[in-house]
Amino acid sequence: MADVKVIDVYKSYGKVPVLKGLNFDIENGEFFVLLGSSGSGKSTTLNILAGLDTMDSGKILFDNNAVNQLSPVERGVAMVFQNYALYPHMTVFKNMAFPLKMLNYKKESIIRIVNEVAKTLDITTLLDRYPRELSGGQAQRIALGRALVRDPKIFLLDEPLSNLDANIRSKIRNELKLMQEELNRTFIYVTHDQMEAMSLGDHIGILHNGLLEQYGKPIDIYNNPVNEYIATFLGDPEMNMLSCRKNGNIYEGECSIQFKLNSEDKNITLGVRPENIYLHKQNDDDIEGKIVPKISELLGSRTLIIGMAGSDKEIKIITEESDISIGKEIPVYFNLNKCHVFNEKGDNINK
Numbered sequence: 001m002a003d004v005k006v007i008d009v010y011k012s013y014g015k016v017p018v019l020k021g022l023n024f025d026i027e028n029g030e031f032f033v034l035l036g037s038s039g040s041g042k043s044t045t046l047n048i049l050a051g052l053d054t055m056d057s058g059k060i061l062f063d064n065n066a067v068n069q070l071s072p073v074e075r076g077v078a079m080v081f082q083n084y085a086l087y088p089h090m091t092v093f094k095n096m097a098f099p100l101k102m103l104n105y106k107k108e109s110i111i112r113i114v115n116e117v118a119k120t121l122d123i124t125t126l127l128d129r130y131p132r133e134l135s136g137g138q139a140q141r142i143a144l145g146r147a148l149v150r151d152p153k154i155f156l157l158d159e160p161l162s163n164l165d166a167n168i169r170s171k172i173r174n175e176l177k178l179m180q181e182e183l184n185r186t187f188i189y190v191t192h193d194q195m196e197a198m199s200l201g202d203h204i205g206i207l208h209n210g211l212l213e214q215y216g217k218p219i220d221i222y223n224n225p226v227n228e229y230i231a232t233f234l235g236d237p238e239m240n241m242l243s244c245r246k247n248g249n250i251y252e253g254e255c256s257i258q259f260k261l262n263s264e265d266k267n268i269t270l271g272v273r274p275e276n277i278y279l280h281k282q283n284d285d286d287i288e289g290k291i292v293p294k295i296s297e298l299l300g301s302r303t304l305i306i307g308m309a310g311s312d313k314e315i316k317i318i319t320e321e322s323d324i325s326i327g328k329e330i331p332v333y334f335n336l337n338k339c340h341v342f343n344e345k346g347d348n349i350n351k
């Protein structure tokens, strides 16, 4: 049984359509990430799920029950925002106790629940502090704690890590994932950060133009993007896109490549990820291209090469080789099996 079902949700602000028939299911206890660029409608979707915003039409089911008419509290969801929204004049304890107080819990119950949650989150020593005395990571944990005290079925998280420094961010990210597994609750997490989505999500839904453009396990979307938009949105550095044109029975394209492909399309785009381009031939049927390396950047054990194919086409390659001469044309190799073929509409026609 799906925990959350979003069915044909439409939403406009004035004349501007934001959600144009959104559909997806989220399973009980999973970490679902809604990924999309700025303005794609992620927060709107989350607010509608929470009951903080209304939809124009559509249906939302929690455990197969329609929640359209229910208030945020009645829905049993908890929302965690990027700015934590802690009350500055209250201690951590009082911040966490606040939602329970609003629900008229008895004092003893409040003390017991807050202490239990504080123990789970390892924040017992922070209970007497004020928000100004907390680091960003600690404040984030308190914000989660405040959501946890109500024992919600579903957590809705709107870019909760975006105010944190890069190093603490990855630490809290890992903690969040562990916490979700331990709590075994459904997390719906909104972000525009594809790395965050890839590392956190059991499933990812990519929102684009008011629709869920692709849904799946992170690795499946990475390996089988349905179109050029998704292909370039996931992956850093992004997938190289080579324009190619059919000439007789072969395709010719950027990077001076030539290859055979069973397709009727006159113009196609060949997509190849930076890690799938090699400086030495791997297989007899590899496609050979030419680039002029412009920049070589050591990434640790691997090197990023930015090369030029023609005057204004950049090609990015991730290689384990470190001895790269800049400014001199070199051959590069990749295999059609590892490429994606996009038609003129941008759809992936590999499969």
Ligand SMILES: Nc1ncnc2c1ncn2[C@@H]1O[C@H](COP(=O)(O)OP(=O)(O)OP(=O)(O)O)[C@@H](O)[C@H]1O
Binding pocket: 013, 014, 018, 036, 037, 038, 039, 040, 041, 042, 043, 044, 045, 192
């Ligand atoms: N209350 C509102 N009134 C009018 N337009 C709105 C309102 N809220 C959001 N929008 C518009 O709806 C679109 C989607 O906004 P939303 O905040 O859902 O996007 P988002 O994907 O969460 O973006 P971001 O990553 O920048 O937070 C945007 O174009 C935004 O300007």
